[in-house]
Amino acid sequence: MIFPVVLCGGSGTRLWPASRKGYPKQFSRLLGEESLYQASLRRLSGEGFAEPVVLTGSDFRFIAAEQLSQVGIETARILLEPSARNTGPAILCAAIALEDTPDALMLVAPSDHVINDDDAFRAAVMAGAVAARDGKLVTFGIRPDRPETGYGYLELAVATDFAPQAHDLVRFVEKPSEAAAAEMLSTGRFLWNAGIFLFRVRDIIAAFETHAPGLIGPCRRAMSEGREDLMFFRLGEDAFAEADDISIDYAVMEHHDALAVVPFDGGWNDLGAWDAVWRETGPDANGVATSGTVLALDCENSYLRSEDGGPRLVGVGLDNIVAIAMKDAVLVVPLDQAQRVKEAVAALKTIGAPEATDFQRFYRPWGWYETLSLGTRFQVKRIMVKQGAQLSLQSHHHRAEHWVVVEGTATVTVGDKVTLLSENQSVYIPLGAVHRLANPGKVDLHLIEVQSGAYLGEDDIVRYEDIYARVTDKA
Amino acid sequence: MIFPVVLCGGSGTRLWPASRKGYPKQFSRLLGEESLYQASLRRLSGEGFAEPVVLTGSDFRFIAAEQLSQVGIETARILLEPSARNTGPAILCAAIALEDTPDALMLVAPSDHVINDDDAFRAAVMAGAVAARDGKLVTFGIRPDRPETGYGYLELAVATDFAPQAHDLVRFVEKPSEAAAAEMLSTGRFLWNAGIFLFRVRDIIAAFETHAPGLIGPCRRAMSEGREDLMFFRLGEDAFAEADDISIDYAVMEHHDALAVVPFDGGWNDLGAWDAVWRETGPDANGVATSGTVLALDCENSYLRSEDGGPRLVGVGLDNIVAIAMKDAVLVVPLDQAQRVKEAVAALKTIGAPEATDFQRFYRPWGWYETLSLGTRFQVKRIMVKQGAQLSLQSHHHRAEHWVVVEGTATVTVGDKVTLLSENQSVYIPLGAVHRLANPGKVDLHLIEVQSGAYLGEDDIVRYEDIYARVTDKA
Numbered sequence: 002m003i004f005p006v007v008l009c010g011g012s013g014t015r016l017w018p019a020s021r022k023g024y025p026k027q028f029s030r031l032l033g034e035e036s037l038y039q040a041s042l043r044r045l046s047g048e049g050f051a052e053p054v055v056l057t058g059s060d061f062r063f064i065a066a067e068q069l070s071q072v073g074i075e076t077a078r079i080l081l082e083p084s085a086r087n088t089g090p091a092i093l094c095a096a097i098a099l100e101d102t103p104d105a106l107m108l109v110a111p112s113d114h115v116i117n118d119d120d121a122f123r124a125a126v127m128a129g130a131v132a133a134r135d136g137k138l139v140t141f142g143i144r145p146d147r148p149e150t151g152y153g154y155l156e157l158a159v160a161t162d163f164a165p166q167a168h169d170l171v172r173f174v175e176k177p178s179e180a181a182a183a184e185m186l187s188t189g190r191f192l193w194n195a196g197i198f199l200f201r202v203r204d205i206i207a208a209f210e211t212h213a214p215g216l217i218g219p220c221r222r223a224m225s226e227g228r229e230d231l232m233f234f235r236l237g238e239d240a241f242a243e244a245d246d247i248s249i250d251y252a253v254m255e256h257h258d259a260l261a262v263v264p265f266d267g268g269w270n271d272l273g274a275w276d277a278v279w280r281e282t283g284p285d286a287n288g289v290a291t292s293g294t295v296l297a298l299d300c301e302n303s304y305l306r307s308e309d310g311g312p313r314l315v316g317v318g319l320d321n322i323v324a325i326a327m328k329d330a331v332l333v334v335p336l337d338q339a340q341r342v343k344e345a346v347a348a349l350k351t352i353g354a355p356e357a358t359d360f361q362r363f364y365r366p367w368g369w370y371e372t373l374s375l376g377t378r379f380q381v382k383r384i385m386v387k388q389g390a391q392l393s394l395q396s397h398h399h400r401a402e403h404w405v406v407v408e409g410t411a412t413v414t415v416g417d418k419v420t421l422l423s424e425n426q427s428v429y430i431p432l433g434a435v436h437r438l439a440n441p442g443k444v445d446l447h448l449i450e451v452q453s454g455a456y457l458g459e460d461d462i463v464r465y466e467d468i469y470a471r472v473t474d475k476a
Numbered sequence: 477m478i479f480p481v482v483l484c485g486g487s488g489t490r491l492w493p494a495s496r497k498g499y500p501k502q503f504s505r506l507l508g509e510e511s512l513y514q515a516s517l518r519r520l521s522g523e524g525f526a527e528p529v530v531l532t533g534s535d536f537r538f539i540a541a542e543q544l545s546q547v548g549i550e551t552a553r554i555l556l557e558p559s560a561r562n563t564g565p566a567i568l569c570a571a572i573a574l575e576d577t578p579d580a581l582m583l584v585a586p587s588d589h590v591i592n593d594d595d596a597f598r599a600a601v602m603a604g605a606v607a608a609r610d611g612k613l614v615t616f617g618i619r620p621d622r623p624e625t626g627y628g629y630l631e632l633a634v635a636t637d638f639a640p641q642a643h644d645l646v647r648f649v650e651k652p653s654e655a656a657a658a659e660m661l662s663t664g665r666f667l668w669n670a671g672i673f674l675f676r677v678r679d680i681i682a683a684f685e686t687h688a689p690g691l692i693g694p695c696r697r698a699m700s701e702g703r704e705d706l707m708f709f710r711l712g713e714d715a716f717a718e719a720d721d722i723s724i725d726y727a728v729m730e731h732h733d734a735l736a737v738v739p740f741d742g743g744w745n746d747l748g749a750w751d752a753v754w755r756e757t758g759p760d761a762n763g764v765a766t767s768g769t770v771l772a773l774d775c776e777n778s779y780l781r782s783e784d785g786g787p788r789l790v791g792v793g794l795d796n797i798v799a800i801a802m803k804d805a806v807l808v809v810p811l812d813q814a815q816r817v818k819e820a821v822a823a824l825k826t827i828g829a830p831e832a833t834d835f836q837r838f839y840r841p842w843g844w845y846e847t848l849s850l851g852t853r854f855q856v857k858r859i860m861v862k863q864g865a866q867l868s869l870q871s872h873h874h875r876a877e878h879w880v881v882v883e884g885t886a887t888v889t890v891g892d893k894v895t896l897l898s899e900n901q902s903v904y905i906p907l908g909a910v911h912r913l914a915n916p917g918k919v920d921l922h923l924i925e926v927q928s929g930a931y932l933g934e935d936d937i938v939r940y941e942d943i944y945a946r947v948t949d950k951a
Contacts, residue, residue, distance in 0.1 A: 018790075296827070298820055305808075312787070313805045313831045315493075317820045318813040322797070326806040330788045331799070333780075333808055338793040345773050345792045352771070356788045373848040374858055374924070378899070379882035381856065381924050383849055403902050405878045405926040407854035424853070425928040427878050429902065449849070449856050449926045451880040453900040 002105050003130065003199075005045035005053040006095045009038050009065060009112035010082050012058070014346040015274045015339075017357075018330035019308055024360035027113035028064050030309075031278055038065070038112040039072045044119050045108060046074060049127070054098060054107075055079045056091045062233050063366040063469075081230075083223075083238035088196070089213065089252035090244035093220040094236060096205050103203035106133050109249075110197045115281055117268025124165040125263045129199040132167035132261040138208060138254065139167060139199040142192025144266040148182035151273060153194040153250065155262050160189035163266040170260040173250065192262065195269055198249065205253070213252040219244035230470055275323040276339040279304035293326075302336055330356040366469040367392050368445070380457045384438075386411070386446040391439030393467035400454030400461060402430040404438070409446035412439040435465065477580055478605065478674075480520035480528040481570045484513050484540060484587035485557050487533070489821040490749045490814075492832075493805035494783060499835035502588035503539050505784075506753055513540070513587040514547045519594050520583060521549060524602070529573060529582075530554045531566045537708050538841040538944075556705075558698075558713035563671070564688065564727035565719035568695040569711060571680050578678035581608050584724075585672045590756055592743025599640040600738045604674040607642035607736040613683060613729065614642060614674040617667025619741040623657035626748060628669040628725070630737050635664030638741040645735040648725065667737065670744055673724065680728070688727040694719035705945055749814040750798040754779035768801075777811055805831040841944040842867050843920070855932045859913075861886070861921040866914035868942035875929030875936060877905040879913070884921035887914040910940060 012025040020026035027038040035043070042053060053074065057065045059081045069077055078098060082091060092109055099105060108126060116122050129139040142155040144163060154174040161168060173194065177185065185191035200208075209216055219240050226237030245252075254260065270281045282290040282304070289300050293307035293314070300319040307314040307326040314326040323339055325332045334342060349357035362371040367390035374381040386392070386409075394414070404413065405427040413420050413428050414437040421441070422428060430436045432454065440446035454461075464472045487500040495501035502513040510518070517528060528549065532540045534556045544552055553573060557566060567584055574580060583601060591597050604614040617630040619638060629649040636643065648669065652660065660666035675683075684691055694715050701712030720727075729735065745756045757765040757779070764775050768782035768789070775794040782789040782801045789801040798814055800807045809817060824832035837846040842865035849856040861867070861884075869889070879888065880902040888895050888903050889912040896916070897903060905911045907929065915921035939947045 294829075296820065296823060296829075298816075298823055307806075312801070312803060313824075313829060315805065315807050315820045315824065317807075317809040317816045319808060319810065322808060324799070324806070324808045326787070326801070328787060328803065330790065331782075331801040331806050332790050332792075333794060333797060333799045334792040335794065341773075341792045345771065345790045348771060348773055349788075349790065354771075354788060373856060376882060376922065379922075379924075381848060381858070383856070401900055403878075403880045405880075405928075407851060407926065407928055425876050427902065427904065427926075447851065447854075449854075449924075451882065451902075451924045453880075453882060 002051040002102075003049055003126070004051045004099055004105055004107050005042070006092065006107050006109045007038070007041055007045070007053055007055045007112045008088060008091060008109065009055060009057045009061070010085060010091065011111075011113060013113070014343050016272065016278065017342050017346045018325055018327050018332055019306070021360050022358040023060070024064070024362075024364070025061070025113070026272065028061065028068060031272060032115065032281060035072070036068055037115065037272070039068050040115070041110060041112045042069060042074055043072050044116060044122060045110065046072075049123075051105070052076045052078065054095045056082055056095060058082055058085070059235070064364045066232055067364075079233045081233050081235045083236055083241050086241060086244050086246050088249045089247040090216055090220055090223075090241065092198075092205070092249050093209050093216055094224055096202050096209075097220060097224045098234075099202045100206065103201070105202050106130055106199060107202055107205065108197070108199050111271075113272065114195065115268075115270040115272060121165070121267030122265065125265045125267070126199060128165040129167055129261070129263040132263075133199045133201055133204075136201070136204055137167065137259050137261040138204060138257055139261045139263060140170065140254070141195055141197040141199075142262045142264050143195045143269045144264065145186055145191065145193050148179055148186045149193065150176055150179050150182050152176065154185055154191045155194050157190045157192065157262065157264075161192075161264040163264045165263060167261040167263050170262045173255050192264055193269075194250070195265075195271070208253045208257055212256040213245075213247070216244050216247075216252065274339040274342065275304055275325065275334070276336050279323065279336060304336060327361065329361045366390070366471075370450075373449075375457075378453060378455060380452040382450040382452070384448050384450055386438060386440040386448075388440055388443055388445060391468060392437060393469075393471060394435060394437045394465040396433055396435045396463050396465075397454070397461050398433065398463070399456035400452045401432045403451040404428050404430070405449045405451075407447050407449055409440060409444050410442040411446050411448060412441045413437070477526045477577075478524055478601070479526045479574055479580055479582050480517070481567065481582050481584045482513070482516055482520070482528055482530045482587045483563060483566060483584065484530060484532045484536070485560060485566065486586075486588060488588070489818050491747065491753065492817050492821045493800055493802050493807055494781075496835050497833040498535070499539070499837075499839070500536070500588070501747065503536065503543060506747060507590065507756060510547070511543055512590065512747070514543050515590070516585060516587045517544060517549055518547050519591060519597060520585065524598075526580070527551045527553065529570045531557060531570060533557055533560070534710070539839045541707055542839070554708045556708050556710045558711055558716050561716060561719050561721045563724045564722040565691055565695055565698075565716065567673075567680070567724050568684050568691055569699055569716075571677050571684075572695060572699045573709075574677045575681065578676070580677050581605055581674060582677055582680065583672070583674050586746075588747065589670065590743075590745040590747060596640070596742030597740065600740045600742070601674065603640035604642055604736070604738040607738075608674045608676055608679075611676070611679055612642070612734050612736040613679060613732055614736045614738060615645065615729070616670055616672040616674075617737045617739050618670050618744045619739065620661055620666065620668050623654060623661050624668065625651060625654050625657050627651065629660055629666045630669050632665045632667065632737060632739075636667075636739040638739045640738060642736040642738050645737045648730050667739055668744075669725070670740075670746070683728045683732055687731040688720075688722070691719050691722070691727065749817065750779055750800065750809070751811050751814040754798065754811060779811065802836065804836045841865070841946075845925075848924075850932075853928060853930060855927045857925040857927070859923050859925055861913060861915040861923075863915055863918055863920060866943060867912060868944075868946060869910060869912040869940040871908055871910045871938050871940075872929075872936050873908065873938070874931035875927045876907045877928075878926040879903050879905065880924045880926075882922050882924055884915060884919050885917040886921050886923060887916045888912070
C-alpha cells in the first residue's frame with residue numbers, strides 16, 4: 002500500500018489575484034473544473050493507494066476537507082501545521098503519523114502542480130515502488146524542455162529514455178545559472194526536481210534520524226502533544242515551532258546515499274506564475290489563451306482570464322500581456338514579467354489593501370459568504386450554507402441584520418424563537434439578539450444579509466456554541 | 477445676451493467601458509468632480525450668458541436635467557431629439573426655439589470636449605460676438621499641437637498670434653492625410669475646427685434657408701408638432717425623422733461666405749479616445765496617469781483607471797497600455813491603439829453582451845439603481861431615491877420584493893397601507909401587490925432590494941401613476 006502525503010500548506014502570491022494568502026492556488030480551479038489539490042488527490046487514489054495524509058494550515062482546514070469530500074474521498078488524515086516550517090518537519094510528522102505501518106510506502110507530492118498524464122505518473126510511481134521497497138529514497142525527475150533557472154536538477158549517470166524505471170541518482174544540483182542550465186539541458190542526463198518523493202515510512206524516519214536528528218524531538222512532540230479537532234489533527238504548536246524551517250532536500254536528500262530517481266515525461270507544470278498557467282491552458286496559434294467571460298480581439302501571446310462571476314474582460318491588440326479580472330481586483334502585467342506579481346502583492350500589503358491577502362469569497366466550515374456592497378453604515382452579503390450545516394449561536398454588539406432567503410430553506414433561531422424560512426421569506430435580527438442560522442434541507446441555502454450598524458467588522462461576534470469548535474475564534 | 481446651445485445627444489463608444497450607449501461620456505466624470513457636460517454648462521453661464529438650450533436624446537433627459545441642477549442652473553430649455561440627425565437639424569431647431577429674439581447670439585458647443593482656460597475661452601467668445609453682431613457666422617479655431625488627421629482644419633489668410641480677435645476664414649479643410657496635416661502645421665495658418673460656433677439667431681436661420689432649405693420644413697414642423705413633457709420639450713418625432721442626417725459644417729458652413737474665425741489657444745481636448753484622456757489627465761515623468769484605486773508599479777506611458785467603486789487595478793511593468801476597470805467590465809488595450817475600442821464594442825454587441833451598451837448603474841428621474849447580485853431566481857439591487865422623489869405606483873406579475881432601508885427614510889405604500897420606514901427597517905411586497913416607494917426626507921434614501929421570482933426583467937412592470945409621466949414606458 003502507498004499512502005499519498007499531499008502537501009498543501011503553501012500560500013503563494015505569484016498567481017495573485019486568483020491565489021491569495023486567504024485562498025491559495027492549490028484550492029483554485031485554475032485549469033478546468035477541479036482544483037489542483039483535487040486533481041492531486043484523485044491522481045493518488047484508487048488501486049494501490051491507501052487513504053491520503055494531507056498537511057495544511059489551520060486557515061485552510063475547512064477548504065481542504067470540503068474539497069476532499071467533493072472528489073469522493075471520505076477518509077483522510079488532515080494534519081494541521083501550526084506554523085510554516087517548510088517540507089522537512091511536515092514530511093517527518095506525516096511519517097511519524099504512519100509509523101504503525103513501518104513498511105508502508107509514502108508518496109509525498111505537492112498539491113499545487115499539474116501532471117497531465119496520470120497513467121504515466123502511476124507507472125512511474127509503480128517503478129519507483131520497487132526501488133523504495135529495496136530501501137531507497139526515490140525522487141521523480143521531470144524531463145526539462147527549457148533551460149529553467151527556477152528549479153533544482155537531478156543528475157543521472159547516463160541519459161534516459163524515460164522508460165518508467167529507477168536509476169541511481171548521481172547528485173542534486175541547486176538552481177543553476179542560465180548557462181549551466183543550458184549546458185545541462187544539452188546532455189540529456191539532468192532532470193528537474195519536482196519535489197515528489199517515494200519511500201518507506203521506516204526508511205525516511207531513519208534518514209531524518211541520521212541527517213537531521215534535531216528535527217526528531219520537536220516533530221515527535223508535535224505529534225504526541227497534538228489533538229484531534231473534528232476531522233482534523235492539530236500538531237502541537239509549541240513543539241512544532243521548535244522544528245527548524247527546512248526543506249526535505251536540505252535536511253535529508255542532499256546528504257543521503259541510497260537515492261534513486263524515476264524519470265517522468267508525462268507533462269508537469271508547477272504553475273509558478275501566470276505565464277505557466279498560460280502555457281498549460283494551451284494557447285492558440287496566435288499564442289492567446291483565455292478563461293471566463295473574455296473577448297480577445299486581435300491579440301497575440303497573451304493570457305486573459307476573468308474569474309467566476311468576474312467582470313467581462315476585453316483585450317484589443319495586446320501582445321505579451323497577462324490580464325486577470327476579478328470582482329475586487331484586476332491585474333495587468335507583461336507575460337514575460339509574470340513573476341513580478343509578487344512585487345505587486347508586497348506593495349499592496351504596504352498600503353494596507355485588503356485585496357492583497359483576503360479573498361472576495363470567505364470559506365467557512367458551514368459554507369461561504371461574500372460582500373456584495375459595503376457602505377459606511379451598511380453591508381450586504383450573500384451567504385451560502387451547505388445542506389445540514391449551521392452557523393454558531395452568536396450575537397453582535399454593533400449591528401442588526403436582515404436575512405432574506407433566496408434559495409433553499411433556513412432554520413433561524415432568534416432568542417427563544419425558532420422559525421423555518423423558505424424562499425422569499427425574511428427575518429430581522431435586532432442588535433444584541435442571540436441568534437443562529439442553520440440549513441435543515443437537502444439543498445444549499447442561499448440568503449442575502451443586510452447589516453446595519455456603526456461598526457461592521459467580522460470580529461464583532463460573540464460565539465456561544467459552535468459545532469465546528471470555533472467558540473474562541475475571533476471571526 | 478448669448479444663449480449657450482449645448483449639444484449632448486452623442487453616445488460615443490470610444491471611451492468604453494466608462495462611456496456606453498446607456499451613459500455616454502459627456503455625463504461621466506472623466507476628469508475631476510464634474511462631468512464634461514457640467515463643465516461646459518458652467519463655462520457658458522454667468523455674466524453675458526442667458527439660460528442654456530440643451531439638445532439631447534430622450535434616454536438621457538433625466539441625467540441631463542439632474543446634472544444641470546447639480547451645477548446650480550435652475551432654468552434651461554431641454555430639447556429632446558427623437559432620433560439622431562447630426563448637428564444640422566439640432567442647431568436649426570435650437571435657432572427656431574430662439575426665433576422670438578432674432579438678434580440674440582447663439583453659442584453652439586459640444587458637451588463632450590474639455591477646455592482648460594475658461595477665461596481665455598470667454599475672451600474668445602466676446603471677440604467673436606463683435607463679428608457675429610456684424611452678421612458673420614463665427615467659428616473657433618484651436619491651435620494645433622500635432623499633425624492630427626482626425627479633425628477638420630480652418631485656414632486663415634495669415635498666421636495668428638492667438639490674440640482674441642476675429643479673422644476672415646479662407647476655407648474649411650476636410651480631415652487631412654498625415655503629410656497634409658504636417659504641412660499645414662508648419663505654416664501657422666491652420667487651426668483645428670472644434671465644432672464651436674457663434675452667430676445671431678436670424679443669421680443662422682437665413683443661412684439654413686439659403687444653403688439647406690430642405691431642412692427648414694422638417695425642423696419647423698418638429699418644433700410646432702413637439703410637446704412639453706415635464707421640464708422637457710420633445711421635438712415632433714415624424715417631422716424630425718424627415719430631416720436629413722447632416723452636420724452644420726456640410727449643411728451650411730462650407731457653403732457660406734460671411735465666415736469668421738477666432739483663434740483659441742487655451743487648451744482644448746475632445747477626449748476622442750483613452751489616449752486623449754491620458755494626455756489630459758497629466759501623465760507623470762514616466763508617462764503614467766492613474767485614476768481611482770490603482771497601483772502602477774514600474775510602468776511607463778500608460779493610463780490606469782478604476783471607476784468609482786470598481787476593482788483595485790494593479791499594473792506591473794507595463795508600457796503603452798490603457799487599462800480601465802469597472803465592476804462589470806474591464807478593458808485592456810495598447811495606448812497607441814486606443815481608437816480601436818470601438819471595434820471591441822461592436823464585437824461585444826455581436827455576441828449580445830449587455831456590457832456593450834448598458835451601464836452598471838441605471839439613472840432614473842427619481843435616482844438610480846444598480847444590480848449587486850443576480851441569481852437564477854433572485855436579484856439584489858441597491859436603490860437610491862433622491863430627496864422628495866418617488867417611484868411610480870406599480871406592480872409586478874412575476875416577482876416579490878423585500879426592501880431594507882439602509883440610509884434615509886422611505887414612505888412605502890403597499891395596497892392601501894402606507895408605512896414610514898427608517899434605517900434598518902424593512903418591508904415585503906408580495907407578488908402582484910400595487911406598491912410605491914417615495915423619499916419624504918431631506919437626505920437621499922438608500923435601500924437594498926431583494927427580488928425573488930421566476931422572471932426578473934425590468935419590463936415586468938405595470939405602472940398606474942407616475943409623476944415623471946412614464947406610465948406607458950416599458951421599463
